[in-house]
Amino acid sequence: SQKIEQNSEALNIQEGKTATLTCNYTNYSPAYLQWYRQDPGRGPVFLLLIRENEKEKRKERLKVTFDTTLKQSLFHITASQPADSATYLCALDPDSWGKLQFGAGTQVVVTP
Amino acid sequence: NAGVTQTPKFRILKIGQSMTLQCTQDMNHNYMYWYRQDPGMGLKLIYYSVGAGITDKGEVPNGYNVSRSTTEDFPLRLELAAPSQTSVYFCASSPGNGESTDTQYFGPGTRLTVL
DSSP: OOOEEEOOSOEEEETTSOEEEEEEEOSSOOSEEEEEEEOTTSOOEEEEEEETTOSEEEETTEEEEEETTTTEEEEEEOSOOGGGOEEEEEEEOSSSSSOOEEOOOEEEEEEO | OOOEEEEOSEEEEOTTOOEEEEEEESSOOSEEEEEEEOTTSOOEEEEEEEETTEEEEOSOOTTEEEOOSSSSBOOEEEOSOOGGGOEEEEEEEEOOSSGGGGOOEEOOOEEEEEO
8 A cells, every 4th residue: 555654753843934845755656646634633624625737836825846757745834823733644546436544743843 | 504523433342342433524525535543654545436336445445335326425434353453443535526626625533442
């Protein structure tokens, strides 16, 4: 199965700065890659999806890139706010049936 | 819409006991999923269903069973609970009708401890 790696160390960042998270995968290249946000004690919430033929996707202050050559996705939170503090999960779908494989997530802590 | 609801929120089981985790969605989604999340680990797929009457195994199905008799409900059955099944269980659903297939909506989770 796919191995999905995300930074295990928490990312501490000052309010207003840009947070950049990395998701690396091995083996096959998925048709698309997703990013979810998870708050403590709650289920993941979908943020963005990027397809293999898309280099970049944006939604408000969020930006995702997808490099199938490097087998890597970068997730950016610009002008970060304390409310952005959460764990961010990267997920890949091996065969487009929605059977997502998740990374362990990276915790982001934004301080005022 | 309530979205995806799960019951119970918390449960403690003794080794060898059985229980059913309930999951209901009111979005008329075709696809439903069960994941488990262990501390510091990514979510792992247990079972999934693409419609009523159709289920299939995910990555970690051993020790679990599912059924899908209606579009709305997708219960997960634990038989003979073991400490290794201590985890947080999430149910999710997605439309499964084309372009919007890809987004999954998650329930709040059930925290299960087996002692």
